[in-house]
Amino acid sequence: MKAPVAPTFGEPGRLTIEELQLATRNHGMPLEALRYPITPTGLHYLLTHYDVPAVDPEPWTLEISGAVVEPVRLSLADLRARSLSRVTVTMECAGNGRAFLDPRPLSQPWLHEAVGTAEWAGVPLSELLDAAGMAAGALEVVFRGLDRGLENGVEQTYERSLTVGEARRPEVLIAIDMNGNPLLPQHGAPARLVVPGWYGMANVKWLSAISVVREPFTGYQQSWSYRLRQDPSETGAPLSRIAAHALMLPPGIPDFFTRDRVVALGPHRLTGRVWSGDQPIDGVDVSFDDGDTWVEATLDPADLGPWAWRSWAFDWIPSRAGRYVLACRARVDQSAETPGRPAWNLGGYANPAPQRIVVTVTDG
């Protein structure tokens, strides 16, 4: 699919009214919520492309059709009657960090907060695909939501695909519960896809149909959006798994407007979370001088399972009162992230922008 319109960008440091409309309706996770292993309901990040649709769960069904041996149609009661699997997942929006890019792609202007961790319960997709049976030549599985709108002039229903191999991973669920309760409307009720390790765009909400196809799916959200390109003429690599990312729970107390922090002189236990949907995490480093020097934090075990964030801690004892700039970074594959100017791309994706926390240490 070609670029429907020429891209435009925001003025550095100045947001447009359209970006504000998105920022006030889409929800970030306030960073103090990094303290909770499971993000409290209502604080998980939320990105809704169009509107949250009104879905009546009673007549709702989910059909699995296309290149299958026998199409399957399930009601919500059918799904709930099955044995549910549970998986704890840290989910992050592919556009997290976009607002730091220069030039800034005009879309949802996330800073650091488009993340959250939930315990999802649902039916493994592989069981449903087995029930339908893959026909010869089955290549991809296309997931269709009930949310409809326009992007760059293209009217569409939200759709994404996975390869059959990816779709059959045992941890991929058709989720009907989140944190022990039925899905809330904004999280995809009555049923959604959960693809542990992938950016949010793969986790299709408000599922209505699953179609097995023999050709690569070329819908808007697959072939145009969510690809890493420098120029609209490129095809670009598709986004998939979440890159390593570390965040720190801002210490002390905040200023309401600037969100800069104040702490008293003395020891402070700094804590945070780190996650990756891709490479294993080797460690976390912290800095107190805006990234000039780094020290290693203590990384906790992966006690929430392989698809969720891990906590880390560092006992900080500032030697003097004054201003510090705190930062943290994930290390994977024996190499550290190098916070600084993030890798620019047209859509503003996969940019774990370095968190920079201004802290004033006071004598009092």
Next chain:
Amino acid sequence: MKAPVAPTFGEPGRLTIEELQLATRNHGMPLEALRYPITPTGLHYLLTHYDVPAVDPEPWTLEISGAVVEPVRLSLADLRARSLSRVTVTMECAGNGRAFLDPRPLSQPWLHEAVGTAEWAGVPLSELLDAAGMAAGALEVVFRGLDRGLENGVEQTYERSLTVGEARRPEVLIAIDMNGNPLLPQHGAPARLVVPGWYGMANVKWLSAISVVREPFTGYQQSWSYRLRQDPSETGAPLSRIAAHALMLPPGIPDFFTRDRVVALGPHRLTGRVWSGDQPIDGVDVSFDDGDTWVEATLDPADLGPWAWRSWAFDWIPSRAGRYVLACRARVDQSAETPGRPAWNLGGYANPAPQRIVVTVTDG
């Protein structure tokens, strides 16, 4: 209290990084959620001055002291052991609409979405005040939260007061449940004040202490913030009850970025909600020509009780394809709001900015 610093304003139509930090951490209600009588958990608006505090409910107690006959201290179990009252409340942030002001006060940049309706359950405050007994000269009741931070250089714990008369209104609750579940951390767990009809600032979250005083309370959030003033030298009138405000559920489907709408030619039932914490609602008008002409919508009964929004509807049959600008307004006391340039004030408060929905009606 005098102005701690000289006020500064944002450039028209261009948001600062500080405003974006607030917009991404504070949550608005996506306007399609106007369809729900009770706002689904997680979609109610949320304005957190400082951080959501970490509160252990086990050792937590609430003390009522000061100008009382006998101080009272209650645990969460003590509160839960009492007979709980229920009240359905539409709550709105006093700063809703601030981002439309020119010059724009630098604070949380709300457009229209800082609203939500919840069913709260809790102990009537009047019962607890009766248990403590008012001492001679008792004038106001001061509510202290557990949230601490700085505003304009003033370090503080969030505190607000009500007159004894207002505090004793039967519908004022120490709420411990929201929508049938214990309060979530971000909504003030373990207990918060709910003052039906008042703007959000009065509904103190994370309550730790209630103090009856004999002098008017002059804390920052009472004497400096949340007052209607044109200049920092003025005392200004305090904010209290919510002004009449109507919103429309945006019809049709949205464009992802502009949020402009597309509907097909044909009849459309427009719906919305209207509320006021102050004067009774007389009616709702809608416009299809950006406020040049108005027609009356059908107002539903107040079936959620006296403190919650009412729904309204209008059957719109556009006569031609093309572009329309839809608007709605509340009527109180036989006079209509006059949408247009809102009344400016230094804090950007009590500005029910007229909603303006750009709709393209298509032939197809």
